[in-house]
Amino acid sequence: MQATQLLLEEPIRLASILEPSSPTAFSALTKIIGTLGPHSRDVETIEALLMAGMSVARFDFSWGDDAYHQETLENLKKAVKNTRRLCAVMLDTVGPELYVSNKNEHAIELQEGATLVLTGDKSVDASAEVLPINYEGLATVVKKGDTIFLGQYLFTGSETTSVWLEVVEAKGKDVVCTVKNTATLTGSLFTAHVSQVRIDLPTLSEADLNVMATWGVRNQVDFISLSYTRHADDVRACRAHLDKLGDLRQTQIFAKIENYEGLAHFDEILEEADGIILSRGNLGIDLPPEKVFLFQKVALHKCNVAGKASIVTRVVDSMVDSPRPTRAEATDVANAVLDGTDGIMLGAETLRGLYPVETITTIRKISAEAEKVFNQAVYFKRTIKGVKEPMQHLESIASSAVRAATKVRASVIVVFTSSGRCARLIAKYRPTMPVLCVVIPRLTTNHLRWSFTGAFQARQCLAIRGLFPMLADPRHSSDSASTTNESILKVALDHGKAAGIVKAHDRIVVCQKVGDSSVVKIIELD
Numbered sequence: 001m002q003a004t005q006l007l008l009e010e011p012i013r014l015a016s017i018l019e020p021s022s023p024t025a026f027s028a029l030t031k032i033i034g035t036l037g038p039h040s041r042d043v044e045t046i047e048a049l050l051m052a053g054m055s056v057a058r059f060d061f062s063w064g065d066d067a068y069h070q071e072t073l074e075n076l077k078k079a080v081k082n083t084r085r086l087c088a089v090m091l092d093t094v095g096p097e098l099y100v101s102n103k104n105e106h107a108i109e110l111q112e113g114a115t116l117v118l119t120g121d122k123s124v125d126a127s128a129e130v131l132p133i134n135y136e137g138l139a140t141v142v143k144k145g146d147t148i149f150l151g152q153y154l155f156t157g158s159e160t161t162s163v164w165l166e167v168v169e170a171k172g173k174d175v176v177c178t179v180k181n182t183a184t185l186t187g188s189l190f191t192a193h194v195s196q197v198r199i200d201l202p203t204l205s206e207a208d209l210n211v212m213a214t215w216g217v218r219n220q221v222d223f224i225s226l227s228y229t230r231h232a233d234d235v236r237a238c239r240a241h242l243d244k245l246g247d248l249r250q251t252q253i254f255a256k257i258e259n260y261e262g263l264a265h266f267d268e269i270l271e272e273a274d275g276i277i278l279s280r281g282n283l284g285i286d287l288p289p290e291k292v293f294l295f296q297k298v299a300l301h302k303c304n305v306a307g308k309a310s311i312v313t314r315v316v317d318s319m320v321d322s323p324r325p326t327r328a329e330a331t332d333v334a335n336a337v338l339d340g341t342d343g344i345m346l347g348a349e350t351l352r353g354l355y356p357v358e359t360i361t362t363i364r365k366i367s368a369e370a371e372k373v374f375n376q377a378v379y380f381k382r383t384i385k386g387v388k389e390p391m392q393h394l395e396s397i398a399s400s401a402v403r404a405a406t407k408v409r410a411s412v413i414v415v416f417t418s419s420g421r422c423a424r425l426i427a428k429y430r431p432t433m434p435v436l437c438v439v440i441p442r443l444t445t446n447h448l449r450w451s452f453t454g455a456f457q458a459r460q461c462l463a464i465r466g467l468f469p470m471l472a473d474p475r476h477s478s479d480s481a482s483t484t485n486e487s488i489l490k491v492a493l494d495h496g497k498a499a500g501i502v503k504a505h506d507r508i509v510v511c512q513k514v515g516d517s518s519v520v521k522i523i524e525l526d
């Protein structure tokens with residue numbers, strides 16, 4: 001990795017720090033992914049989340065059943081309709097997750113120094129002496145001295161409801177541990193994490209395969225968040241499954257890197273996946289704390305070079321019960337943006353936190369400020385340098401569009417696309433202005449019926465920094481005749497005007513095909 005500073009080099013006037021930022025919907029290019037749950041599932045709250053800037057909703061199947069998530073999704077659809085803000089849907093799998101269920105939901109008090117048994121016998125009731133875990137094989141994979149972390153589902157780290165255990169011995173189906181800190185476990189579900197130990201469970205469980213085939217197909221999910229991706233084969237297996245599920249062959253896979261094993265195979269995983277989720281909650285337990293920042297910087301750099309989406313998780317844990325983040329958290333969000341992330345994902349903060357809407361607003365405002373001082377010139381040079389020559393024609397066109405837009409100070413870039421490929425290539429160069437992606441539907445057939453592509457491709461732009469999609473009328477379907485292009489461009493610009501990002505006399509850079517050639521043109525509005 002080159003030692004380049006992605007913060008503007010020119011002196012930033014300290015007084016400018018106090019200037020207020022403009023509050024448009026496009027005020028942040030960085031995308032915000034919110035997990036929906038008990039505190040964020042009624043129509044009104046979801047509307048507020050969308051207005052605040054959430055563009056992808058995540059449904060975590062580690063918790064809740066089909067009907068519960070369906071009800072939330074129906075509310076999301078109503079909110080999208082009412083607010084006219086687009087939102088993509090992400091299905092998050094359970095994967096080889098270890099958990100303890102506490103059916104009676106009574107609080108479990110654990111004392112430092114006490115002995116606690118984790119048992120593979122699921123019929124046992126949870127108590128301060130023994131906890132049933134969903135993995136019979138645990139005793140065969142751990143050894144004396146290993147660390148196990150146990151906490152509330154989506155633990156935030158600022159709670160006193162999680163515990164560290166040290167393995168003393170494994171006996172039959174039991175793992176005998178010493179409690180390392182006094183804690184009270186509350187709730188019905190505790191997630192367990194065994195540091196740097198391979199869990200011999202499939203990355204896609206039977207339940208996951210089933211949820212994709214039912215809930216996933218029914219709702220045409222845009223993204224799979226593939227929990228605990230450990231090998232490129234995990235992504236390939238997920239792809240093969242989706243390819244069999246009709247329209248879900250268009251669904252993108254974001255591999256979630258949440259343990260040491262996934263980190264060790266990062267390069268191969270990145271090659272197969274459409275995007276990467278840096279699952280810092282779990283990875284932050286697997287890695288020593290002093291290494292977490294380094295993983296973030298290296299992984300984001302690799303995603304940027306590959307032109308693939310990246311998402312950073314677990315940024316403002318303290319906002320679960322506080323309306324303001326800590327200064328460390330606020331700085332962390334800005335640094336993720338300066339490190340080049342596409343999006344920020346919220347978990348407990350939106351799912352069960354007291355301030356879901358304030359959380360999204362806070363992330364949007366911090367991201368927008370960081371984007372203002374993001375050193376795009378250095379980033380652009382570094383990115384161009386990283387591409388082997390001869391460059392693919394389309395990438396050359398896309399990077400030229402970004403350069404032209406910077407040089408003429410364009411207010412937006414408009415890109416015509418069907419597959420989304422050209423839009424993603426433009427985003428790769430991280431333009432400082434919004435990119436309006438005009439997604440042109442294309443007619444396809446699976447030999448049984450004809451249908452239009454476009455809806456998936458448009459919504460998938462909602463996870464990529466800087467991209468703002470709109471779906472063109474299918475009557476214009478993939479005909480790049482100049483009259484059609486002109487009328488679509490007019491619709492796009494009207495959309496930009498209505499959103500307040502395009503004004504009279506603005507310069508606009510347009511990337512489209514004219515006849516058989518891709519062209520970049522600069523237009524000046526009257």
Ligand SMILES: Nc1ncnc2c1ncn2[C@@H]1O[C@H](COP(=O)(O)OP(=O)(O)O)[C@@H](O)[C@H]1O
Nearest residue numbers: 416417418419421422440478480511512513518
């Ligand atoms: N319907 C269209 N009309 C005009 N230009 C288009 C259209 N679809 C794609 N383009 C342009 O074609 C080039 C290839 O874009 P890409 O996103 O890869 O499209 P495709 O969907 O064909 O893969 C880009 O310059 C893009 O702007």
Ligand SMILES: C=C(OP(=O)(O)O)C(=O)O
Nearest residue numbers: 279280281282313314347
């Ligand atoms: C997002 C994370 O995990 P989960 O999907 O369990 O919330 C994480 O570990 O950062």
Ligand SMILES: [K+]
Nearest residue numbers: 062092093094
């Ligand atoms: K999950």
Ligand SMILES: [Mg+2]
Nearest residue numbers: 062094097227
């Ligand atoms: Mg999880």
